[in-house]
Amino acid sequence: ETGVTQTPRHLVMGMTNKKSLKCEQHLGHNAMYWYKQSAKKPLELMFVYNFKEQTENNSVPSRFSPECPNSSHLFLHLHTLQPEDSALYLCASSGTGGNEQFFGPGTRLTVL
């Protein structure tokens, strides 16, 4: 248990569906991150939030829409995804200074 939880753990969706991934941290951290990990590829940093403000968007397609209502919660809204978006989506958080990151267990997403 890292103190970072993600739901759901597994998700199967069609290309026309709309779904959301949720991440919650109970560590008092002020930075939260979304990563994508596809098979045989390095982790790709998608979004970074600091104190609820988005500070980084690594050219992520608009079909991925993040939301950070407070420092403890982070969402990733998904719509009209493609099969190549199938991957493990990892959430992480870190404290001031942004050094050590604590990762959630991930959501395994399959887009049919």
Next chain:
Amino acid sequence: SQQGEEDPQALSIQEGENATMNCSYKTSINNLQWYRQNSGRGLVHLILIRSNEREKHSGRLRVTLDTSKKSSSLLITASRAADTASYFCAPGGKLIFGQGTELSVKP
């Protein structure tokens, strides 16, 4: 920002042997971190070494940092089957990950 390049990409050893994996990076850093990822799970932080440190230990882990060569190594001593995982280095404050080293420890 930069990512580390881990080497080798894959390593297979017998239980009880030592495992060494290396990381190279390109620009100056304040610190470097190592993470482990079990298959299909999130990453777990192992150790952080600062730029003014040359070596650091944590249990069976030994990390070295050579800032002149822009490289780091992670040594796992007396490996166990449970050490089977992918290992990633992350140079600098921003965590950009490479392909990692996939370690397999056979019982």
